[in-house]
Amino acid sequence: MASFPRDRFDDIPGGVDRVGAHRAPGRRGRGWIGFGWAVLATAVLTVAGLFLLSTFDPTFKLPFAQETPTPTPTPTVVETAEPITDPLAVDPEYLGQLTLAVLNGTPTQGLSNTAGDQIAAAGWPNPSRASASNTEEPTTIVYFSNPDDEGIARGIAQLVGASDVQLSDAFPIAAITVVLGEDYVPPAPAG
Incomplete structure (x- = not known):
């Protein structure tokens, strides 16, 4: 086996517990720095994900965000006509452009069709019919958008x-909208 001359790197000073590429013992508490960065990254990603989810899904509400109240349209009182x-008695041209809608605000199925047929049978334009978003309306109200x-x-x-x-x-679906409530009484069947 070949022998090399000794140099200064062959002598290890006493009291050093180094082995291999380790230069010095790690500082105390250094593991908490990595943990802190991981917690920060998790928090940022969670908030960003919740924000993106709330922008893409309108039904998703952020648990910590304050909900802004939406203004409810206030009915305007006008003089009675x-x-x-x-x-x-209505101008035929105006009557041909008049839009009517009947919304069923009750849990009883088919009332919007009954009221719509009642309105059409009286000679008014045939109204569109649908269920209202609230099916617990106590009273029947007729809304109009043009004075x-x-x-x-x-x-x-x-x-x-x-x-x-x-x-x-x-x-906005019609010029005149009838919202049927629990007090609506369908007409008696003919016969």
């Missing part, structure tokens, strides 16, 4: 037995 009960339609709305309210007529822009 005389009810127009006869569709022939000029108040007389027509009052005539339709008399026809279906609505307890109130209100000017409101809460229902």
